[in-house]
Amino acid sequence: MNSIATIENEIVNEFSLLDGDQEMTLYYLMELGQKLPALPEAARKEENEVKGCQSKVWLTARAEGNKMILEADSNTAITKGLVSLLVRVFSGQAPDDVLAAELTFMKRIGLDRFIGTQRSNGFAAMTKQIKFYALAFKTQLAGI
Amino acid sequence: MVSVVSPVLDIEEIRSQFPVLHQKVNGQPLIYFDNAATNQKPKRVIDALTSYYSGYNANIHRGIHTLAEKATRAYEDTREAMRSFINARSVEEIIFTRGVTESINLVAASYGRTFLKAGDEVIISGLEHHSNIVPWQMVCEEKQANLKVIPITESGEIDIEAFQKLLSGNTKIVAVNHASNSLGTINPIASIISMAHQVGAVVLVDGAQAAAHLEIDVQALDADFYCISSHKMFGPTGTGILFGKKELLEQMPPYMGGGEMIKDVTFAKTTYNNLPYKFEAGTPNIADVVALREAVNFIKELGKENIATHEDGLLKHAQDGLSSLAKVKLIGTSEQKVSVQSFVVDGIHHFDIGQMLDARGIAVRTGHHCTQPLMESFGLEGTVRASFSVYNTREEIEVMVEGISKIIWKLGR
Structure with missing residues (x-):
């Protein structure tokens, strides 16, 4: 698994081709x-919704060993692209x-x-949600 | 961009009066199709703001000096211009507010709280903007009155037969828009007003979408209240009017207390100023009111009929173009419309369409357009809405249609 910084660099390199x-x-x-x-319909429920996004975004997280696995979906194509980047970086x-x-x-x-202010705020909300999950897992792992 | 010259209006010349239109957005010439949200301002309106602040900024009405007098006269000249614009009987019937939202809130709070009793009914339509829903919900809840909603038809028109059935001796207020912001439907408000009057109800008309497009004659309509926002008729943001029949306004208590609205104040008792000042507490939005007059002049000089003819042509062109795309469905297909077209694209979210059009320099609005109940009645979360103004061209519409067709091709596969 590449580090977060390495994956970020990969993403930047890919997008830089688009000038x-x-x-x-x-x-x-x-x-x-x-x-x-796509997330299964059952996972597209309110408790998985990221609050603070104009589009609907669903994020789920589970632990595999000491790693965090993320899955996500959205009802709009651009936002789904954005959340896919977060999944790529963090999962x-x-x-x-x-x-x-x-x-x-x-x-x-x-x-x-x-993407504009509203989607940027949404992106920040998704990042925050992922960090919440991470904190929850950390606490869980420490408890074991 | 080459523009078709309308039979009467020189659209290229009109465009030259709007500084904001002459810019590139995301590398493309700006195409502004969000006119139902707010339309752009001609240079004369912008200049009027500048000359007010650089030439005669002063607080109005009580000043004795020359600048105050000049500012007061300019402010009151706009009141007269708005009176004439909607053919009210007197300037006492024209109250400056921040716009339609405040105008409706004023009537709901002042007239509604005074005259509504438990069991009374307020009727609105299914086409209303949140600003013509929520103030009525608030006052109805407080007064234990009931809010009734006129259903709308598939084409997005008020169901007049259903309205007739809703009317009764309990109906005290009917509040409807002249034209729908989401769909563009022009409502038969003359009939609605006369039907409501037969049961003794007063009628408030939300004229936000009508002001820049339709002839408004409050006397011929026999409207009791009529609300207009300046920024939707080429004027500055932050101002607008409430027209009210004098006999109604006189019966209504002030909405806000403060300076301007008083005659005499002692700690024991305050007597209120005359109309229209009774409803204009505090230092008003002088600069924007002053500049609004230039917007009225702009519309008058072009002629509403000429504006409507050009816009009708644009609307038809857009409807034809959009209908030619297989995956596009038009929402709001009444025969009587202002130049607003909502649509959805099968399989592509409206936010994505809006964002992709923006990348091509095209400004449209996406979402529920502050009409969530209306969207729900169509089973939709929202639409893409393109709304046209007198400075828009057929070529711009073609660029938008081509853009949408490319987005569908790219994403709809």
Whole structure:
């Protein structure tokens, strides 16, 4: 498993091929979203919804050993692309690493400008939710 | 961009009066189709704001000096301009507010609280903006009155027969919009008003979407209250009017207390000022009111009929273009509409359409448009809404339709 920083660099490199073209970037984002497996209907329930997103976003987390596994879905294509990036960065990482991470790839790609304030706030809400899960797992692991 | 010259209006010349239109957004020429949310401002309106602040900024009404006098006159000139704009009988019937939302809240709080009793009924339509729903819910709850809703038809029109059935001796207030912000439907408010009057109810008309498009004659309509927002008729944000029949306004208590609205104040008792000042507590939004006059002049000079003819052409062009795309479904298909078209695209969320159009420099609105109950009646979470103004062109519509077709091609596979 690559480190969070390494995965972030990979993402930045991929997006840099699009030369900052907004339309191409959004299409690429949606393509990434399409590759993210859909959550089963049963998981698309209110308790898995991320609060603070304009679109609907569902996030689930489970522990595999000392790693955190994330799955996610959204009802809009662009947001699904965004959450797929978070899954890529954080899923399979140790809770401590997730908690310590300060993501920079959004800024480095310029995605925060492209997606606007509301979606940026939504992105922040998703990140926060993932960190909550990480904290919960950390506490759980410490308790065992 | 080459523009078709409308038979009467020179659209290219009109566009040149709007500084904001001449810019690129995300590398593309801006196409502004969010006019139902707020339309753009001609240079004369912007200039009026600047000249007010750089030439005669002063607090109005009580000042004795020259600047105060000049500011007062300009402020009151706009009141007269708005009176004439909607053909009210007198300037006493024109109250400046922050816009339609405040105007409706004023009537709900002042008229509603005074005259509604337990068991009375307020009727609104299923087409209303939240601003014409929530204030009535609030006052109905307080007064234990009942809120009734006129259902709408599949094409997005008020069901007049159902309205007739809802009317009774208990009906005290009917509040409907002149034109729907989400669908564009123009409602038959003359009939609605006369039907409501037959049972003794007063009628408030939300004219937010009508002001820039339709002729408004409150006397011919016999409207009791009529509300307008300046920013939806080429004027500045933060101001608008409430028209009320003088005899009704006189019976209503003030909505807010403070300066301007008083005649005499002692700690024991305050007597209120005359109309319209009774409802204008505090220093008003002088600059924006002053500049609103230029917006009225702009509309008058173009002529509402000419504006409507051009916009009707744009709407038809958009409907034809959008209908030609297999996955697009038009929402709101009444024959009588202002230039607003809502639509959904099968399999693609409206947020994604909106964001992808923005990448092409095209501004549309997405979501429930502050009409959640209406969206629900169509079984929708929201729509994409394109709304057109006098400065828009057929070519711009073609660019939007082509953009949507590309998005469908890319995402709908």
